[in-house]
Amino acid sequence: MAPIPTPAPEPDDAPGGYVGLDAGTAERQARDRGWNTVRTLPPGAIITMEYLRGRLNFEVADGVVRRCWKG
Template structure:
């Protein structure tokens, strides 16, 4: 029998993780936690950054101000 992965993922590949739980964390800690929980890509942004709005499965976006996550969302 194959070992289970530590972070089960749904069929679309997005980890079952609540993005709002990252708000308030230090930027580096949030990135490390996201990768450990199965996010394949982590994007660090300034709070008012102009970005493209395409949805990327498995990506977590972190809006960071003064080295703290102030907003977080999938895609």
């Protein structure tokens, strides 16, 4: 039987700290802090609800992060 994979831990990072930042700056900081995937979405975007470990989501309006969450 194959071993059960152990996913890498997520970065110890508070998503709320990205709110209010310029989208480009926020993405660079997130990648520097270890996030594998950074997804930028417009307000009200229709998205799937699966949780993807290592992904950080930004809701961006007028070039500024308005909301941020893991998964």
